[in-house]
Amino acid sequence: MSHTGTRPATAPSRLAGPRMTGRQKLVLVLLLGAQFMIAVDFSILNVALPAVGQGLGFPLAHLQWIATSFALAAAGFTLLFGRVADLVGRKRLFTGGMAVLGLASALGGIATSPEVLLTARVLQGLATAAVTPAGLALLTTAFREGPLRERALGLNGALMSAGFTAGAVLGGLLTDLLSWRWAFFVNVPVAALVVALAPSVITDSRPAVRPKLDVPGAAAVTGGLLLLVYGLTRAGESGWTAPATLTSLLAGAALLGAFLIVEKRSAEPLVPVRILRRRNVIWGNAAGLIAFLTETSLVFLLTLYLQEVLGYSPLATGLAFGVLGVGTVTGGMLGGRAVGRFGNRRTLVLGGVVQAAATLSLVALGTSGGWIALLLAATFAGGVGNMLVIVGFMVTATSGLPDEEQGLATGLATMTQQVGITMGIPVMSAVVTARTGAATGPDAVLSGVSAAVLVNAVLVLAGAVLARALLGRPDARSRAGRAGG
Template sequence: MTTDTQTSRTTAAPPAATAAPAAATPAPAPAPGGDRLTGRAKLVLFVLCAAQFMVALDFSVLNVALPVLGKDLGLGRSQLQWAVTAFSLPSGGFLLLFGRIADLYGRKKLFLTGLVLFGVASLLATLAWNPASFLAGRALQGLGAALIVPTGMSLLTTTFPEGPLRAKALGISGTLLSLGFTVGMVLGGVMTDTLGWRSTMGLLTATALIVLVLAPRLLPESRNPERPRLDVPGAVTVTGGLLALIYSLSTAAQDGFGRADVWGTLAAGIVLLAVFAVVETKSPAPLVSLPMLRRRTVAWGNIGGLVTFSMMSTVVFVLTLYLQETLELSSFRTGLVFGVQGVMSAVAGTYASRVIGRIGARRTLVVSLFGQAAFTAVLLAVGAGSGALLATVAVSAASMCHLGAIISYGVTVTSGVPDGEQGLATGLVTTTQQVGLTIGIPLLGVLATTQDSLFDGVRTVLALDVAVLLVAGVLIGLGLRDRTKNRA
């Protein structure tokens, strides 16, 4: 997935055991064998991907509409951030909890609940009559997204068996997720100029309704039949910790680290997550089993996902500033640059599963991180007064590698995980995605806006981005290497 961006400086947030539990309720196999999708399997995949596309669209479609929206509803510039934060807080903070609840009580049931909530919330945002009603709609959209994303991903991984079919399904899902972000950036500007900002929220309402009509008959139900008790202390501490962490970092991306509430919530988030780790060691039915986190594929795969999302979101952010403020490109021409990026990512998505089939998900993840670093380094060659074409080519190539990393880290993390814990595994995958989208810009992107020269700041951020990707690629390559070969 290429990450979301803005045409202004307002940022948006943005696609896992103790003893193995009993297998989840079996879902109808989408294909009798081989690596070809049957007609019904294609319909199932369409529904799941359409829902993920809708959520990705929501991350970016509103960005360019924020100034117009603010004037219409009476939101001041300092309050516009809440149009983004109100969505990102629940969508990221509740992912892990809802993924686990889906394991216990039914993934399809929670997926459909999320669609209903998302559709109603989008309608509320469309019809909003004041700031409070609009922000309430955005917060409910975030809750709906937190239900849809992990349950949709776990339905995908439990419906499509591990191997070529799952890799192909994840490849298609990742491609459409990438297109959702890109289409949102381009479509948001067009719809706002022609139909008004409310049309962007109306589009989401219509999409949710279409998916909701198709999903009940097509999707299988699956759950863990043992239904262990929900780890309430773990749920409270991890959800509170994630909410505090996402709030602090998304606020810092807008206003910097000078505010007291940024540091206060950042500290609270770290403390709550530390308490969560202690709680999980004592819980008889932990929300996140520590043995699962000790799986090399889960730990290193999620680190890879965190790095690729955070570093690509930073590149997109600083490149937007460079194109608009240094090269003085219009919002429309800037959108075209990222439109090319989205098309190239879609092309990459059609080949990613083939690459994974040939060299494996682990090697694909490492190679993709190195490729993302290499093409990000090319961006260092752009000049202060020229380089739009080079920037377009380089960011498109980096995005192709980024998509390869997204798909391969999803395959890596979910491989070998029992069906009864797929909701937890995919909850970790999507939580990593959300946190990655959130932390990159405040940790690195803010350097571009605080230096005397924006151009020098952009180059500094790009250089740090490359360094992080290279170091991560080396460490993940060592962490995921096949140890059996060394025992010969």
């Protein structure tokens, strides 16, 4: 198909269509609602941690494990569950995961001891590891490769990123107005509604031939990811040179290396080597990793700035991030159109440049309250850019693969997302600590935050450069898919 000859004639029709069917709209609402709820869970307890600690007697030094226990399970088991979804059926795993999420949330809401709460958070993390890749695979198989899938993935990315921001706002509101327990209870009716509607609304998808589960590969990758996430968490807590940090990171890297060796020799690998050789899968996920690492850690850095430098309350801090949420939703709405018009690579580069420029401007923040205007403008623009990258990443990492491998592709993409979210805060926390040393006070915190923001901007720009250099141009099949919808 020649673009030169057809583009003027097809441009108006692409703006008008193709259109989603009524059933596709129902599927989209159900799946996006579930993904939004999961994204909210990542951050809803962050603002409420001090209140949770007081309510259950958590020592201050151990409060971070409320978030870490969730992240360990979510990141560590995502790739495994992405493959399990292909084996047992995506709808079955999605619905079962949502049921577990609802029950775990109820358990967290009634918890009377730290042990019960941490058990609930681990179960929530496991449910997230099951629901997210299964839901994404159901989404990508419900919409054929082209404009409709790009639009659906754009909305999915926007709502997931907005959910991360909304979690901070909702957590502050619920804790101030009711109790931290409602940060758990709010999930229960949503999960129940999804479980009730999913069997009749969602059409299942699974491979025609059901392969065996690669148990050695699953054990190696799950153990490696658990140790990697644990090591990154300890790095933010105890430093990068602490024995526990180094041991965990090295052991995790060794297991991930062993995983690659196992996959090359396995007759039915968890991750076929041919997929790992695909440029769009490898470098698309690399761009996504940087996008999630930088934006979620920037929220952490700006939380330090707003509370420790400007003196904002947790609730006011959460509300300030509402502008970032608007930016991410805007970027998600534009992302699918940008991919359709410019292609995956250009969308990734454009979004990365916008995010890097917006982040770099935050180096100028000072100690007076008037700097909030710059923060709001920059977070809005950065949110738009970040979502362009995320939509470009999701389309890139799942394109050109048959339906039977979509669970694997979305499992890899989800793992990238969750590892990026987990990595960001320890890395940026280490930069802040290295810059401030033993100094305290608003000026010291501002100095550390500024240094970390600069590192953050450089990472975003590096990701854009890598995407420009290493992601190939879309092949003829991808272009035809986008043109045909």
